[in-house]
Structure formats: structure tokens, C-alpha cells
Amino acid sequence: MFGSPVSPTLAPVYTRTMSNGDLFPEIAPFETGHLPLSDGHVMYWEQVGNPRGVPVLFLHGGPGAGAGPVHRRFFDPAFWRLIVFDQRGSGRSKPLAGIEGNTTPHLVADIELLRRHLRVPKFLLFGGSWGSTLALAFAQAHPDRVIGCVLRGIFLGRPAELDWFLHGIATVFPEAHAAFAGHLPESERGELLANYLRRLTDPNPAVHMPAARAWSLYEGSCSTLMPNPDSAVSYAHDRGALALARLEAHYFAHGLFLGEDGLLGGMDRIAHIPAAIIQGRYDMICPPCSAFDLAAAWPAARLTMIPDAGHSALEPGTRRALVAAVEWFRTNRPGQV
Numbered sequence: 001m002f003g004s005p006v007s008p009t010l011a012p013v014y015t016r017t018m019s020n021g022d023l024f025p026e027i028a029p030f031e032t033g034h035l036p037l038s039d040g041h042v043m044y045w046e047q048v049g050n051p052r053g054v055p056v057l058f059l060h061g062g063p064g065a066g067a068g069p070v071h072r073r074f075f076d077p078a079f080w081r082l083i084v085f086d087q088r089g090s091g092r093s094k095p096l097a098g099i100e101g102n103t104t105p106h107l108v109a110d111i112e113l114l115r116r117h118l119r120v121p122k123f124l125l126f127g128g129s130w131g132s133t134l135a136l137a138f139a140q141a142h143p144d145r146v147i148g149c150v151l152r153g154i155f156l157g158r159p160a161e162l163d164w165f166l167h168g169i170a171t172v173f174p175e176a177h178a179a180f181a182g183h184l185p186e187s188e189r190g191e192l193l194a195n196y197l198r199r200l201t202d203p204n205p206a207v208h209m210p211a212a213r214a215w216s217l218y219e220g221s222c223s224t225l226m227p228n229p230d231s232a233v234s235y236a237h238d239r240g241a242l243a244l245a246r247l248e249a250h251y252f253a254h255g256l257f258l259g260e261d262g263l264l265g266g267m268d269r270i271a272h273i274p275a276a277i278i279q280g281r282y283d284m285i286c287p288p289c290s291a292f293d294l295a296a297a298w299p300a301a302r303l304t305m306i307p308d309a310g311h312s313a314l315e316p317g318t319r320r321a322l323v324a325a326v327e328w329f330r331t332n333r334p335g336q337v
Contacts, residue, residue: 022320023073029084035117037088037110039101044092045085045114049077054147055120056326057111058084059127059134061153063102064247066091066240070314074126074322079330083123085114087134089247097243099201099250104257108138115145124329126322128152128313129286130248133256133263136294139273140266149275149301150325152318153283153311154291156263157256164287166192166252172284173222180218183211197249200242208242215245222284225310267297275301276325280309280318 029046036042049072056075060067067084068091075082086093088102088110111134115123124147127135132151139146155161170177181189188195199211251257259265275298279291288305295303304325306317313319 022316022323023070024076024323025073026069027072027077029072035114037113038106040095041088041098041101042094043085043088043110043114044094045083045118047118048072048082048084049075049080051081053077053079053081054330055081055083055118055123057115057123057125058082059125059131060084060087060090061127061129061131062090062244062247063087063107063130063134063251064090064097064243064245065130066093066243074319075326076330080326083114083118083120085110090243096239097246099246102247102250103254104134104137104251107134108141111138112142112145121145122147124148124150124326126150126326129155129311130251133157136263136266136270137258140263140269143270143273146270146273148273148329150278150322150329151275151294152278152313152322153286154277154279154294155286156290156294157258158262158290159255161286161290162193162252162255165285169222169284176218176221180214183214193249193252196245197253200246200249208246212241212245215249216241219244219248219285223311225280225282225308225315264293264297267294271299273300274329276328277301277303278306278318278321278325279303280306280311280315282309283311285311 027048029048030051032044032046034042034044058067058071060071064087066086071084072082087107089096089098122145125135125139126149128151132153133155135149135151139149181192184192184195196211196215200208200215202208277291277295279288281288291303291305295301304321306315306321309315309318313322
């Protein structure tokens with residue numbers, strides 16, 4: 001699940017030192033492209049950093065949030081060959097907010113297509129929230145293509161996790177949930193997901209855009225440990241809000257298109273793959289119990305709880321831990337890094 005929609009604006013070229021002691025400076029891609037997919041979708045992709053470096057694949061949240069310039073800054077561009085792409089219906093991929101032919105198996109196949117297109121033997125997977133879900137799904141489908149995983153804000157797509165997002169958050173953020181539910185007429189609030197999905201897929205912008213803003217603002221309001229109005233409002237920008245809300249509702253309504261056994265049922269396929277799991281202790285979007293359950297099922301994983309963080313990857317403790325985890329893979333070089 002989840003992640004703030006981001007602007008596709010390109011950043012300036014890298015200049016060699018860390019900034020703020022945690023993220024690397026802004027950098028532009030050295031290559032960009034568009035890759036035709038099935039069902040009329042076209043993927044935007046970019047490569048950043050060292051063309052001869054060790055490949056790492058960034059998987060954005062949502063589904064529907066898209067990737068942006070800040071996501072490049074978790075990786076030392078002198079070492080890593082960073083591959084970033086916008087998933088079907090997201091960001092700079094087309095069509096925006098398209099849900100036809102948009103399922104988890106489609107996204108897994110898209111990653112494999114991109115890997116072959118860029119001639120990458122295997123890569124480190126880096127994903128947060130829904131990005132962690134997709135990383136696990138890909139790794140379980142293609143374990144021989146994965147060096148390791150750096151995962152944040154774990155979302156396993158279980159029914160209890162969906163119920164928490166739709167209803168349980170009200171125990172901590174009652175005012176945000178009241179505004180979310182209050183977008184619907186009182187007679188429809190007993191079926192939040194179905195009635196939001198109906199509005200979000202309505203072709204009339206006068207119907208789908210207000211619903212998209214309400215959904216996205218709800219998520220943004222609950223994503224940081226301390227209130228951050230600017231961050232919350234950024235979720236509700238029209239283009240990003242529509243993709244985020246429509247795709248999340250579409251995926252939620254179909255159980256994330258995961259198999260009957262879910263992701264934990266396939267952990268035997270990747271038990272040997274090293275992983276770093278970074279989790280905000282007060283993550284209200286993806287509660288820490290999922291990270292704990294994943295670590296318990298993954299012998300080669302190590303779990304780090306960030307004591308003063310919520311869901312956002314950009315909270316200070318979380319971003320430092322993510323950079324440190326990536327650097328651990330660089331230094332220790334498991335899986336032929």
C-alpha cells in the first residue's frame with residue numbers, strides 16, 4: 001500500500017557528497033524510456049547512477065503512487081545502477097489510473113520484462129508499503145533474479161490489513177476517518193470500499209475526482225508520526241490522487257490479486273535471500289505486526305523497528321535506516337553484489 005503521489009519533475013545532476021547526513025544529493029537519470037506492455041499499457045522507466053554499477057530496482061508504493069526524484073536519493077550513484085519505473089496506471093506510465101489488465105501478476109511480469117529489456121541478470125529489490133508487497137511477489141516468482149531485499153512499511157495484503165486501513169485507523173485518527181467516511185452519504189458508509197470504488201471508476205470527473213481527493217487525503221493525514229499538513233495535502237493533487245485512490249480501491253476489492261496462501265505462504269521460496277526490514281513503530285497505514293510476522297517467516301531477514309516513525313519513508317529515522325540497509329548490502333555483498 002501506500003505512498004504519496006510524486007511529481008515527475010527531473011532533478012539536477014548529482015554532485016558527490018551526502019546531504020543532511022542521510023540522503024544522497026539530487027540526481028537526474030542517465031537514461032529514460034518507455035516500454036510497451038500488454039492491454040494497452042506503456043511503462044515509463046529510468047536508470048540513475050553508475051551504468052556499470054550493481055543493479056537495484058526501486059518499487060514505489062500505492063499501488064498508484066508513482067516514483068519521483070526523491071526516491072533516487074537513497075542510493076549512492078557511484079556504486080549502484082538504480083532502475084526506477086512507474087507501475088501500470090501510475091506516474092508517467094500510460095494510461096494514468098488505468099485498471100484494465102492491472103493486477104499483481106501483470107506487475108510481476110512487467111518487472112521481468114523490464115529486467116530482460118535492460119539486460120540485468122539480477123538485482124537488489126527496494127520497496128516500501130505496496131512496494132514491499134510487489135517485491136515479495138516478484139522475489140517469490142523469480143528468486144534466482146534477486147540479490148536481496150530492502151523493505152519498508154510491510155504490507156502483506158491480508159484481509160485484516162485491508163480492514164485496518166478502511167476502518168481500524170479510526171481508533172487512532174477518528175477525525176481523518178470521519179472525513180473519509182463522510183465523503184459518502186450515510187446510507188453508503190457500511191460498504192466503504194465498494195462505494196468508493198464505484199465513484200472512483202465513474203467516468204465523470206465531477207464524481208471520481210472528489211472521491212479521489214477524499215481517499216488520498218485520508219491516507220496522507222495518517223502517514224506521518226507528527227502532523228504534517230503539507231505532506232497530507234500533497235496526496236490530494238488531482239492526477240496523483242486519482243491514480244492512487246482508484247488503483248488502491250481496485251486492488252483492495254480483489255484481495256491484491258494474491259493467491260489463496262498469500263505472501264507468507266510462499267516464503268519457503270525466498271527463505272535464503274537476505275533482507276533488511278525497516279518498520280516505523282507507529283506506522284498507522286501498515287501496522288508493525290505485519291513486519292514482525294514477515295521477519296518470523298524469513299530466516300535470512302533482519303527486522304529494524306524505528307522507535308520514532310510512522311509510515312513515511314522520509315521520516316528521519318526511517319530514511320537513515322534505509323540508506324544504512326542499502327549500504328550494508330554494498331559492504332557485505334551477499335548474493336554476488
